[in-house]
Amino acid sequence: GQNIDQPTEMTATEGAIVQINCTYQTSGFNGLFWYQQHAGEAPTFLSYNVLDGLEEKGRFSSFLSRSKGYSYLLLKELQMKDSASYLCAVNRYGQNFVFGPGTRLSVLP
Amino acid sequence: DSGVTQTPKHLITATGQRVTLRCSPRSGDLSVYWYQQSLDQGLQFLIQYYNGEERAKGNILERFSAQQFPDLHSELNLSSLELGDSALYFCASSPGESTEQETQYFGPGTRLLVL
Numbered sequence: 001g002q003n004i005d006q007p008t009e010m011t012a013t014e015g016a017i018v019q020i021n022c023t024y025q026t027s028g029f030n031g032l033f034w035y036q037q038h039a040g041e042a043p044t045f046l047s048y049n050v051l052d053g054l055e056e057k058g059r060f061s062s063f064l065s066r067s068k069g070y071s072y073l074l075l076k077e078l079q080m081k082d083s084a085s086y087l088c089a090v091n092r093y094g095q096n097f098v099f100g101p102g103t104r105l106s107v108l109p
Numbered sequence: 110d111s112g113v114t115q116t117p118k119h120l121i122t123a124t125g126q127r128v129t130l131r132c133s134p135r136s137g138d139l140s141v142y143w144y145q146q147s148l149d150q151g152l153q154f155l156i157q158y159y160n161g162e163e164r165a166k167g168n169i170l171e172r173f174s175a176q177q178f179p180d181l182h183s184e185l186n187l188s189s190l191e192l193g194d195s196a197l198y199f200c201a202s203s204p205g206e207s208t209e210q211e212t213q214y215f216g217p218g219t220r221l222l223v224l
Contacts, residue, residue, distance in 0.1 A: 014154035033212065042111065042199060043152070056212070059211065080136065096165045099152040 011106045015075050022088030026069040033093040034062050034073045037102065038084045043099045045074070046086075056072035060066055075105075083107045112136065113199050113216035120223045122218055130219045134181055134202030135163040140164065141183040142203075142213060143175055147196040158203075190223045197221075 004024045024032070031050040031064055035043035049064035049071060060073040067091040073086055088100040112135035122128055134141050143155040145168075154167035155211035169175075172190075177183040187194060197220050201213040 013148070040197070040218075040220075042113075042217050043215070045212045048212065089152075096154050096157060096167060099153070101151045 002029065003078065004088055004090055004098060006086075006100045006103045008101070009104045009106070011108060012078055014078055014080060014107055014109050016078050017074065018078060018105065020075070020086050020088075022071045022100055023074070024069050024071075024088070024090045024100075026066065027089045028092035029066060029069075030093045032062075032064055033089040033091070033097070034069050034071075035061075035087040035089060035099075036084050037087055045085055080105050080107050080109065111214040111216065112206065113202050113214055115198075115202060115216035115219050117219060118190075118217065119217040119220045119222075122190060122224065123224055124190055124192060126190050126223075127186065128190065128221065130185040130187070130198055130200075132183045132185070132200030132202075132216055134183070135214055138202035138204050138214075139177075139181065140203045140205060141177055141181070141210075142201040143169075143183070143185050144194050146199060146218075147193075152199070157184070187221070192223050195221055195223045 034046040037043040047062040054063045059076045064071045085102040085104050087102045089097045114133045116131045138224045139160045142157045145153045155169040156175050157165040161177050172188050175185045197218045199218045203211040203213050
């Protein structure tokens with residue numbers, strides 16, 4: 001199947017840390033991407049994981065567990081500009097991207 | 110700026126009409142992807158072209174068609190438009206043939222409103 005699950009909405013405070021989870025069906029898995037999308041704008045690439053473990057990129061980190069079909073995006077030192085939707089996308093062998101429904105993050109002052 | 114361009118930015122039309130959306134990929138990218146994003150849905154993959162050839166098809170309606178030209182720009186044609194076709198249409202590009210381990214770069218989108 002193609003199901004990818006993410007929480008619909010999350011709220012956090014400026015300066016805090018937030019973790020956005022993504023679960024997916026593991027068959028044919030060949031990589032997972034995280035994208036950020038501000039309302040009405042294009043998705044922009046954040047991170048890519050294909051092996052288990054944590055990938056760190058400044059304030060953003062992404063973790064993958066292939067056996068569990070699980071990933072998370074960790075955002076540290078939250079800023080108001082981080083208010084956006086965060087899309088998890090799974091790549092499968094011989095198929096195209098399937099995007100999750102996205103998690104709308106609101107950062108409050 | 111991703112380097113992917115799309116025109117027009119906004120399009121308002123009536124039911125039953127036909128429109129064409131245009132996309133120019135990043136310089137050097139051979140693959141172009143089309144996505145539809147409605148208010149209540151996530152990004153839905155429509156179709157991919159690689160170097161002029163159709164590479165993969167997703168949830169694309171028969172009323173919709175696309176092509177990629179020798180200069181690698183692509184057009185998405187939407188016909189017999191219905192109210193439910195109102196959405197943001199994104200084009201993305203990547204260097205190679207497959208999305209496997211390739212990042213896609215998205216254009217700014219075309220917002221289509223069908224009245």
